[in-house]
Amino acid sequence: MLFKKTERDTLAFGKYPSYRKYDLYVERYHSAAKFIQNKFSDTDEEIKILDIGCGDGALKYFFDEYTNVHWDGIEIDEERFEICKKLGYNMHLLDVDEKPLPFADNSFDAVNASHVIEHLKNMPNALKEIQRVTKPGGIIAIGVPIKLPLLSLLRGWTYDIEFKIGKRKKGAHCQAFDVLSLRYKLKKYMPDTKIKDLRGFRLITGRQFFPLEDYKWFYTFYTTIGRILSFMTPEVNVILEKRS
Numbered sequence: 001m002l003f004k005k006t007e008r009d010t011l012a013f014g015k016y017p018s019y020r021k022y023d024l025y026v027e028r029y030h031s032a033a034k035f036i037q038n039k040f041s042d043t044d045e046e047i048k049i050l051d052i053g054c055g056d057g058a059l060k061y062f063f064d065e066y067t068n069v070h071w072d073g074i075e076i077d078e079e080r081f082e083i084c085k086k087l088g089y090n091m092h093l094l095d096v097d098e099k100p101l102p103f104a105d106n107s108f109d110a111v112n113a114s115h116v117i118e119h120l121k122n123m124p125n126a127l128k129e130i131q132r133v134t135k136p137g138g139i140i141a142i143g144v145p146i147k148l149p150l151l152s153l154l155r156g157w158t159y160d161i162e163f164k165i166g167k168r169k170k171g172a173h174c175q176a177f178d179v180l181s182l183r184y185k186l187k188k189y190m191p192d193t194k195i196k197d198l199r200g201f202r203l204i205t206g207r208q209f210f211p212l213e214d215y216k217w218f219y220t221f222y223t224t225i226g227r228i229l230s231f232m233t234p235e236v237n238v239i240l241e242k243r244s
Contacts, residue, residue, distance in 0.1 A: 010214075016061040020211070022219035024202045026058065028114050028237050031199065032141035033062035035239045036110045039139050046070055050108045050133065052096060053116035055080055057087040072108070074101070076171075097122050097170075101129045108133055114143035115235075118175045127189035136244040140193060142186065143237045144177050146200070146230075152178040179231040186238060193240040200226035200233025 012018035012026040040047050047069045051059055054073035063069050073089035074096060075081040085091045092102060097120045111134050117123050134140055147155055155176035162168035177185075179198070186195065203225055212218045226233050 013062070015064070016058055019208050020213035022213050022216060023207065024213055024219070024222065025207060027201045027219075027223065028143045028235065029058045029062060031237055032112055032114070032143070032239070033059060035141065035197065036139050037063075037066075040109060044068060047110070048072070048108045050074070050101075050103070050111045051084075051089070052111065052113040052130070054084045054089060054112075055114075057084045057089065059112055059114070060084075060087055060089070072103075096120065096126050096129070100125075101133050103133045105132055106135045108138060109135055110139040110141070112141045114141070114237075115145065117142065118144050118173050118177065119171055121170075121174050123175050123185075124189045127186065131190040131192055131242060134193075134242045136242055138242050139196075140190070140240040140242065141237060142240070143235065144175075144182060145173075145235045146177050146179060146182065146233070148231070149178040149180060152176040152181060179236065182236070182238065186240065190240065193242050195238060196241050197239040198227075198230055198236055199223070200230035200236045202226070202235065203229065203233050 010018055010021055012020060012023040013030050016026050016029065018026050036049065045068065049069060050072045052074045054075055060071060071089045073084045073091045074094050075084060075091065076093070076095050078093065081091050081093050094102065096116070111130050113130060117126060120126050130140060146152070159168060159174050159176060163174060168174070183195065186193070201223065203222055207213060230236050
């Protein structure tokens with residue numbers, strides 16, 4: 001039936017347990033993985049990846065056939081910490097909103113922070129830290145939810161008010177972005193990087209209830225539209241490269 005709710009018994013992109021074969025929710029990890037893989041496709045040397053807010057290790061699923069990747073993960077949630085530890089991450093239990101990253105300068109070939117920085121009051125420092133630990137020429141993937149320009153400004157103000165009156169607690173969204181403000185903040189706080197790609201996802205989605213994302217034509221069409229109309233999508237991935 002068209003409207004039947006499905007279970008997570010499908011492998012999105014043949015890798016990650018999900019609802020649909022081309023689940024647009026999973027595209028944030030799929031596209032980030034592709035950029036990292038393409039960047040280091042010609043090397044047999046160890047590739048070091050830092051996954052900040054690694055959750056259930058979704059990004060790592062896309063590297064299962066790679067034997068030369070070393071994974072470090074950062075989580076604040078203890079349950080997710082244990083999940084990723086079992087997946088093979090070298091895990092660090094850390095609140096990146098309060099403490100610097102526990103790594104030397106230029107430590108990682110790639111850093112991923114998917115839907116992390118919108119939760120951080122100390123977001124500028126976190127971006128600076130991400131830039132610091134990335135090697136020159138390395139890849140940084142930043143994924144965030146976004147809003148329309150004026151709405152993002154209004155929502156940012158309401159976040160501040162809600163925190164002050166105690167309605168919003170630590171860990172909730174405290175940053176609101178639109179595409180232009182996101183570009184500005186990345187340029188301001190990560191000046192040694194350049195944006196290689198910015199794309200949006202899920203302009204229209206069915207996910208659990210509609211089978212649209214089981215069809216490659218739908219996936220191709222809407223990821224293309226998402227790149228063109230990224231400012232209208234609910235989330236974007238930005239791929240940056242640290243200047244050599």
